[in-house]
Amino acid sequence: MQVTRLPLLASLLTMLLLPSAALAGSDTPPRFGFDGVLLGAFIDGKWVTNEDLQEKERYHQHRIWGGHDCKVYRFAGLETDLATVTADAMDQHGEESEEKGQGPEFHTMNVQIGPDRSLGLGDARLTIIGDFEAMPRKAQVLPPNNATYKKIVADTLASLGLRGVDPKIVQLIRVDLDGDGTDEVLIAAQNIVFPDDGAQAELFSFAPDEPLLHELQNPNGVDRSARAGQYSLLLLRKVVQGQAQTIPIARFIATKNSPLGADTFTGTVPWVYKIACIADLNGDGVMEIVTAEAFFNGLWYRVYEVQGQSVRKVLENGLTAD
Ligand SMILES: [Ca+2]
Ligand SMILES: [Ca+2]
Numbered sequence: 629m630q631v632t633r634l635p636l637l638a639s640l641l642t643m644l645l646l647p648s649a650a651l652a653g654s655d656t657p658p659r660f661g662f663d664g665v666l667l668g669a670f671i672d673g674k675w676v677t678n679e680d681l682q683e684k685e686r687y688h689q690h691r692i693w694g695g696h697d698c699k700v701y702r703f704a705g706l707e708t709d710l711a712t713v714t715a716d717a718m719d720q721h722g723e724e725s726e727e728k729g730q731g732p733e734f735h736t737m738n739v740q741i742g743p744d745r746s747l748g749l750g751d752a753r754l755t756i757i758g759d760f761e762a763m764p765r766k767a768q769v770l771p772p773n774n775a776t777y778k779k780i781v782a783d784t785l786a787s788l789g790l791r792g793v794d795p796k797i798v799q800l801i802r803v804d805l806d807g808d809g810t811d812e813v814l815i816a817a818q819n820i821v822f823p824d825d826g827a828q829a830e831l832f833s834f835a836p837d838e839p840l841l842h843e844l845q846n847p848n849g850v851d852r853s854a855r856a857g858q859y860s861l862l863l864l865r866k867v868v869q870g871q872a873q874t875i876p877i878a879r880f881i882a883t884k885n886s887p888l889g890a891d892t893f894t895g896t897v898p899w900v901y902k903i904a905c906i907a908d909l910n911g912d913g914v915m916e917i918v919t920a921e922a923f924f925n926g927l928w929y930r931v932y933e934v935q936g937q938s939v940r941k942v943l944e945n946g947l948t949a950d
Pocket of ligand 2: 910
């Protein structure tokens, strides 16, 4: 009897251990970037910033050195699971590079696919180290010129102090973020840059798999100070307890002209927002929202986690042109 019970016990133990190992197991926790920018990790149930991942001693064993197997996702799904994170300047421990007078690398996550193709800034791809499916449900891009959603945006703008606006929706995306069988809708609307217009067509894109900003250096497209009536909004439309709710993710609203030389981070310099990617970054089955956000000389990526009707920013990293 005992001889047959032992394997049974072993297989029971395996079954008990497997789910936790599959969900962000401690050996290979998810680490990820977008558009060549390192966003961070999810370790021991917590979001870990790019800087902490690369610098803190407690995450030493999970640091990105280069050479890790990596998956690459386009907006619509997996592109390849045969990529490798490029070593770049990441082949040194933070402490070691500090001794040599160099800062640890915590800005970039470039990858190599085969011998000939490398992906980084400007490629607008999600790169992720992790054994799970990061896009368990597909996001669907809808035609943006939709009367129902225009009214939702107009009502939101009115509630924020901009009345009588005929809003310009630049992205409308349907996706079931949490896998409960009910679709959510993501809306990006803005009147700050006009990608269909003349010179700015070269600079800004709201299309999937393209960066919001095609050139970081001197973008010259987003104003340095706001004019009354400018707006850029990211909204989540979601059914919560049987009611459709409009939940702001990010917003810039100018109800009056801002002074020249305004401070970038006090909300007086216009920011332009885009839904960059929708993916499950921590392997819990619920998809997060990755946004691209540009101001006059900078580009930032942020990760937002959705729980019920709360949208919470959990990670961010970005670049500023000199
Ligand atoms: Ca849902
Ligand atoms: Ca998730």
